[in-house]
Amino acid sequence: MIYKFLVAITLIALHALSVSEAAVMAIDYGTDWFKVALVKPGIPLDIVLNRDSKRKTQAALTIRGEERIYGSDAVNLGARFPLNTYFSVKKVLGRLVDDKIIKDYQSVFPNKIVPDPIRGTVVFQHNETTTFSVEELLAMQFAHAKEQAEAAAQEAIKDVVITVPPYYNQFERQAILDAADLAGLHVLTLINDVTAVGLNYAISRFTSFTEEPQYHMFYDMGAGSTKASLISFKTSNIKDVGRFNKTIINLEVLSVGYDRTLGGQEFDIRLQRYFAEEFDKKFSGKLKSSIFTSERAMTKLYKEANRVKQILSANTDAISSIENLHEDLDFRFPITRSKFEEITADLRKRVSGPINNALSNGKLTLADLQSCVLVGGGVRVPSIQAELKNTVGEEKIAQNVNGDEAAVFGAAFRGAGLSRQFKVKEIKVKDITPYPIEVDYSSEPKKSEDGTSKSKVYHTVLFNEFTAVGTRKMMSFPRTSDFNFSLNYAKLDDEIARDFGPTNIAISKITGLTDAIKQFNDVGVERPKVKVTLQLSESGLVSATDAIVTIEQQSFADKFKSFFKSEESIKDVPLPDETPNSVNASESTPEVNATQTNDTEPIPKLTKIETKNLSIEIEYVGIIPLGENEKVVSIKRLRAMDASDLQRRVREEARNNLEAFVYRVQDFIENNEVILVSTDNQRAELKSKLSETSDWLYEEGEKAETEEFRMRLMSLKLLEQPIAFRREERDKLPGAIFTIKTAINSTRAFIEEIKTNSTAENRYYTDEELNKLLNIVGKVEDWLNEKLVLQEKTPPHFDPILTSIDIENKLKGMEREFLLLPISKPTTTISLETKTKETEQTKSKHDEL
Numbered sequence: 080m081i082y083k084f085l086v087a088i089t090l091i092a093l094h095a096l097s098v099s100e101a102a103v104m105a106i107d108y109g110t111d112w113f114k115v116a117l118v119k120p121g122i123p124l125d126i127v128l129n130r131d132s133k134r135k136t137q138a139a140l141t142i143r144g145e146e147r148i149y150g151s152d153a154v155n156l157g158a159r160f161p162l163n164t165y166f167s168v169k170k171v172l173g174r175l176v177d178d179k180i181i182k183d184y185q186s187v188f189p190n191k192i193v194p195d196p197i198r199g200t201v202v203f204q205h206n207e208t209t210t211f212s213v214e215e216l217l218a219m220q221f222a223h224a225k226e227q228a229e230a231a232a233q234e235a236i237k238d239v240v241i242t243v244p245p246y247y248n249q250f251e252r253q254a255i256l257d258a259a260d261l262a263g264l265h266v267l268t269l270i271n272d273v274t275a276v277g278l279n280y281a282i283s284r285f286t287s288f289t290e291e292p293q294y295h296m297f298y299d300m301g302a303g304s305t306k307a308s309l310i311s312f313k314t315s316n317i318k319d320v321g322r323f324n325k326t327i328i329n330l331e332v333l334s335v336g337y338d339r340t341l342g343g344q345e346f347d348i349r350l351q352r353y354f355a356e357e358f359d360k361k362f363s364g365k366l367k368s369s370i371f372t373s374e375r376a377m378t379k380l381y382k383e384a385n386r387v388k389q390i391l392s393a394n395t396d397a398i399s400s401i402e403n404l405h406e407d408l409d410f411r412f413p414i415t416r417s418k419f420e421e422i423t424a425d426l427r428k429r430v431s432g433p434i435n436n437a438l439s440n441g442k443l444t445l446a447d448l449q450s451c452v453l454v455g456g457g458v459r460v461p462s463i464q465a466e467l468k469n470t471v472g473e474e475k476i477a478q479n480v481n482g483d484e485a486a487v488f489g490a491a492f493r494g495a496g497l498s499r500q501f502k503v504k505e506i507k508v509k510d511i512t513p514y515p516i517e518v519d520y521s522s523e524p525k526k527s528e529d530g531t532s533k534s535k536v537y538h539t540v541l542f543n544e545f546t547a548v549g550t551r552k553m554m555s556f557p558r559t560s561d562f563n564f565s566l567n568y569a570k571l572d573d574e575i576a577r578d579f580g581p582t583n584i585a586i587s588k589i590t591g592l593t594d595a596i597k598q599f600n601d602v603g604v605e606r607p608k609v610k611v612t613l614q615l616s617e618s619g620l621v622s623a624t625d626a627i628v629t630i631e632q633q634s635f636a637d638k639f640k641s642f643f644k645s646e647e648s649i650k651d652v653p654l655p656d657e658t659p660n661s662v663n664a665s666e667s668t669p670e671v672n673a674t675q676t677n678d679t680e681p682i683p684k685l686t687k688i689e690t691k692n693l694s695i696e697i698e699y700v701g702i703i704p705l706g707e708n709e710k711v712v713s714i715k716r717l718r719a720m721d722a723s724d725l726q727r728r729v730r731e732e733a734r735n736n737l738e739a740f741v742y743r744v745q746d747f748i749e750n751n752e753v754i755l756v757s758t759d760n761q762r763a764e765l766k767s768k769l770s771e772t773s774d775w776l777y778e779e780g781e782k783a784e785t786e787e788f789r790m791r792l793m794s795l796k797l798l799e800q801p802i803a804f805r806r807e808e809r810d811k812l813p814g815a816i817f818t819i820k821t822a823i824n825s826t827r828a829f830i831e832e833i834k835t836n837s838t839a840e841n842r843y844y845t846d847e848e849l850n851k852l853l854n855i856v857g858k859v860e861d862w863l864n865e866k867l868v869l870q871e872k873t874p875p876h877f878d879p880i881l882t883s884i885d886i887e888n889k890l891k892g893m894e895r896e897f898l899l900l901p902i903s904k905p906t907t908t909i910s911l912e913t914k915t916k917e918t919e920q921t922k923s924k925h926d927e928l
């Protein structure tokens with residue numbers, strides 16, 4: 080509650096500055112669930128509810144023919160259509176098909192996986208003719224999230240911030256970006272989910288930080304993995320407009336620790352396997368095949384395992400019970416919490432690993448920590464909580480009030496900050512990459528004395544582990560012809576390397592250099608230097624962004640002079656790679672400098688400097704991103720499915736509207752008040768048309784098109800609406816009459832008051848004006864009385880002579896006349912008074928009904 084309030088007051092939209100008030104959404108996409116939040120000018124930052132009015136949606140998807148079913152509906156269909164229902168696709172994103180993680184996935188989920196022939200990534204064989212890439216399945220869910228947000232925002236949304244686990248590498252991050260692209264979303268940035276939790280923490284505790292850094296550990300055990308981030312918070316004063324300083328918060332991620340495969344799901348799988356073994360044991364001899372061979376039964380058991388785990392979080396024992404589980408046999412099995420703890424004991428031992436790693440990577444100790452904030456579904460399991468309390472000490476454990484939604488709120492806040500449409504509290508976020516990235520490069524081949532050419536290979540670590548993201552570096556290469564270099568992950572810990580995937584990212588080919596050098600051949604070229612800018616984006620992806628060559632061109636005078644110099648002195652300025660013996664791979668050429676440093680070098684006299692842009696061609700290795708052509712094909716395919724889904728939804732809605740109308744009106748015409756305002760004939764006609772429509776709905780209607788439902792609804796409404804209107808007026812009219820009479824009385828009283836009770840000095844109006852008003856009031860009263868007489872004589876099944884709408888219009892007319900008077904102050908009071916009474920009156924009338 081407090082949280083929402085704070086956000087509400089800080090997200091003040093800068094209406095005047097923006098023409099389009101684009102909303103921004105955030106998706107916290109997890110292994111089991113995803114959450115969506117929306118920031119839009121004028122409304123508070125909040126979670127977007129899904130179609131079932133829930134705050135989170137299961138990350139599951141069933142595809143049947145052209146129809147896609149999401150969330151809990153998909154989970155329910157999982158056991159019926161195990162091969163066409165996709166769970167936890169996040170686990171297999173950005174991975175090669177022969178990865179161990181894929182094997183683990185396949186041991187739990189029955190879907191058929193085939194390799195992408197070009198990329199080697201995971202593709203799901205949906206049926207004999209159709210396959211879906213992981214990116215496509217993810218894109219469908221992103222598009223579904225987008226639709227939810229658009230329904231809440233009442234406008235189209237493009238901009239999004241998506242959470243990813245901090246351990247995601249280049250390929251996994253790229254796959255998320257590609258999926259978002261397929262979904263028609265523009266990613267403002269990816270944000271590490273635990274960082275988003277920290278950001279959310281900072282927002283709600285804005286005043287509790289000082290210039291002295293505070294260290295907090297954020298521990299997130301989700302369904303698929305566990306992460307811990309060590310984050311420092313401190314304030315600093317920076318210059319604001321004019322002479323003012325403002326205080327901002329600096330959120331700095333110092334280090335992370337993680338366990339890629341320890342998550343709530345792993346506990347479910349343990350339980351699922353245990354149940355399956357017990358089932359096989361119990362019915363051994365009776366079974367034709369082991370339960371492990373049945374996709375349906377295993378999917379049912381998996382769902383059951385999750386349910387039982389939750390019961391065991393609050394109770395010491397539970398009973399698992401599934402009818403007709405396998406080969407028509409029922410499964411009923413009691414289990415205790417201690418048994419559950421016994422079969423997951425090894426998992427529990429891994430609980431504290433991420434915290435210990437984050438601390439040692441960040442070179443801090445437990446004593447430095449102010450608190451350890453727990454989020455994620457996994458931390459609700461009592462034995463895990465106990466383990467964590469054991470690790471950091473009970474007094475340091477802080478349960479986040481909003482643990483499940485902290486990441487999506489943090490991400491949305493970040494989105495608001497990036498979109499420039501919102502004025503948000505200033506929190507400077509410095510996040511990091513957990514993996515070192517290096518540039519591998521061979522120097523220009525040199526002819527040696529024996530005639531062979533040699534080149535030296537350099538491995539230069541460009542971004543160390545725990546380097547800040549959103550950094551650019553410039554690297555210079557002494558080269559005279561086109562060349563290439565590769566971007567790779569540098570040597571990783573054995574443990575990290577095991578589940579990492581490929582470590583080669585891309586080869587960057589620099590072209591245009593050979594040609595540029597040729598142009599200067601006639602005059603001679605000195606010290607050509609290629610400067611390449613390498614970027615580690617906020618989203619954590621590395622790329623070479625641009626390359627320029629600087630050529631020092633000798634003037635003729637200079638060249639002339641050189642004839643008198645010895646060979647040696649011309650080579651006085653050695654190119655770094657000409658002295659291979661002296662180089663130290665980590666600190667010599669190629670040189671790496673951050674762009675912010677001043678790289679102006681002393682320029683020898685009499686030379687001219689030329690710079691030229693070179694082109695960079697990227698060849699992806701490791702895991703190749705979705706190609707542009709593939710994207711075009713996918714987008715076309717997804718849009719066709721969207722269109723068909725939309726068409727079906729619109730038809731469904733039209734059908735439901737008609738059906739609901741029929742039911743409602745069938746009741747409606749039996750109501751006594753309705754009988755009063757309609758004739759027998761009118762009701763009979765409507766009734767017969769209703770029952771005809773009802774019959775039609777369940778026969779021909781099953782196949783009818785959207786338009787037909789709409790037409791039928793319209794023709795029914797033509798009969799129903801006049802009756803409904805008369806029925807409604809019977810309710811509204813007395814209140815409206817009371818309101819206008821009160822308004823007439825109080826206006827008269829007010830005018831009388833002014834006339835009799837005020838002195839010449841404080842008189843706001845002239846007599847003439849007051850009389851004019853009295854005249855208007857009189858006319859309104861005459862009109863009312865005349866209509867009332869006629870209305871009295873009108874039978875209730877005739878359309879009324881006097882309606883609440885007529886009265887409302889008269890009141891508005893009267894109000895307008897008042898507002899036209901030169902001094903509006905007292906009159907506004909009056910008009911407001913009438914308004915208030917009016918609404919009160921209608922309200923109380925409604926309450927009575």
Ligand SMILES: *[C@@H]1O[C@H](CO)[C@@H](O)[C@H](O)[C@H]1NC(C)=O
Pocket residue numbers: 142143144145146205206207208209
């Ligand atoms: C395969 O699945 C797709 C998508 O659900 C569907 O359009 C197609 O008709 C299916 N093909 C067969 C042979 O079932």
Ligand SMILES: *[C@@H]1O[C@H](CO)[C@@H](O)[C@H](O)[C@H]1NC(C)=O
Pocket residue numbers: 316317322323324
């Ligand atoms: C603003 O901050 C600077 C340094 O951060 C400090 O020297 C100065 O006194 C501050 N000014 C005000 C008005 O607080």
Ligand SMILES: *[C@@H]1O[C@H](CO)[C@@H](O)[C@H](O)[C@H]1NC(C)=O
Pocket residue numbers: 521562563564586588698
């Ligand atoms: C990169 O350059 C080296 C020589 O410098 C060459 O052997 C290699 O084939 C090149 N790689 C690509 C992909 O062009």
Ligand SMILES: *[C@@H]1O[C@H](CO)[C@@H](O)[C@H](O)[C@H]1NC(C)=O
Pocket residue numbers: 662663664665666
């Ligand atoms: C390179 O530098 C590292 C540390 O900076 C040092 O240990 C190593 O001996 C150096 N190697 C050479 C060949 O200078």
Ligand SMILES: *[C@@H]1O[C@H](CO)[C@@H](O)[C@H](O)[C@H]1NC(C)=O
Pocket residue numbers: 677678679
């Ligand atoms: C860069 O260094 C040169 C020479 O030292 C100096 O003249 C120049 O002002 C510096 N530029 C910047 C932006 O610091």
Ligand SMILES: *[C@@H]1O[C@H](CO)[C@@H](O)[C@H](O)[C@H]1NC(C)=O
Pocket residue numbers: 555670671672676677678679
């Ligand atoms: C890089 O920075 C160092 C000092 O930090 C400087 O000596 C060197 O000239 C710079 N190199 C380039 C290419 O700017």
Ligand SMILES: *[C@@H]1O[C@H](CO)[C@@H](O)[C@H](O)[C@H]1NC(C)=O
Pocket residue numbers: 625691692
């Ligand atoms: C070189 O690239 C920069 C930045 O990309 C651009 O501003 C500049 O115009 C380019 N110069 C030429 C000669 O193409």
Ligand SMILES: *[C@@H]1O[C@H](CO)[C@@H](O)[C@H](O)[C@H]1NC(C)=O
Pocket residue numbers: 817820821824
């Ligand atoms: C309006 O004033 C008349 C006469 O003073 C009174 O009889 C009537 O009850 C008043 N009506 C309302 C709605 O106040």
Ligand SMILES: *[C@@H]1O[C@H](CO)[C@@H](O)[C@H](O)[C@H]1NC(C)=O
Pocket residue numbers: 832836
């Ligand atoms: C009307 O006049 C009396 C006596 O002067 C005064 O007490 C009363 O407050 C006045 N009423 C209004 C509404 O000004």
